Amino acid sequence: MIPIIKREIVSRGWISEDELTDYIAVSQTAPGMIAINIATLVGMHLKKWKGAAVAVFGVVLPSLVIITFIAMFLRELVEIQLVASALKGITLVVIILLAFAIVDIGKKAIKNVFLLGYALISFAMVFFFDIPTTLVLLLSFVFGTLQAWILSRRKVSK
């Protein structure tokens, strides 16, 4: 998706390539999906609040229309054997997509054994003990704050 955004937006001269690179970096670390974040930033850049609202609306609209349309007829469609078989095939691809997502994101996110352990514990909490993801994520804030506190104290004592 990022290449498409680059092509469409930079070639129109809306923003420079450097600005876009900066926006992508901010989008990746901010809460929310990258696509929405970039749209908001580019919209803000061009026309302030109105631009951001319009840009986000633009990102959302096609999905909203297409999916609503599909959802209306899905119940009937799934009754058709061929459609059900195709969906099964796609589900297999979804399994593969999830597996590769774990590896790809993992390469960047898991920097040491401790974090690997933390990822495994998060998995266990949700999978074996049905603990809400909310709690797991809150725990991450607690650990993050703790780590920052320890690191900053260490710096001071040196």
Added chain:
Amino acid sequence: MIELLLVFMYVGLFTIGGGMVAIPLIQQEVVARGWLTLEEFISMVAIAESTPGPIGINVATYVGFEKFGVLGAVIATFGFVLPSFLIISGLTGLLRKYRQSLLVSSWFTYIKAAIIGLIGYAFVQVAIETLVHDDLPTMFNWKELVLLGVLAIIFYFLRKKPILVIIIGAILGMIFL
């Protein structure tokens, strides 16, 4: 309906990065609430993957529609988008300033590690629900396993074109499953 809005605001807030992250969050919220069965959720993800548009938004729209029709679709999508929109448009300056700060980067370090665990959860759940059949004497359907292997190899070589792999998956599914 307010519950729907809040659930998707929560998911939108914590979906850091691509849409894959949204899947385990939506899955747990939606299946535990009984809004969809795991099986329905999985076919929904399959559809969301094979239609244009960011996957997180597609899934939100679908769940909303299943619950409350068109209005539900709009509300779920609105909720999903709202947190990023507000944070990004209101706090870009702050984000730029504190992105490198020790506290914020430590938060993200742990959140990202936790997210790996959560995607792992989605992976295992989807794999079990799809591949393990209690009604078969052998538990597994060998055709599915072979197809999974073949698709994994295809995906490895066509990583840059996931849509193509999805189309291949759909065609192979129609032929063999």
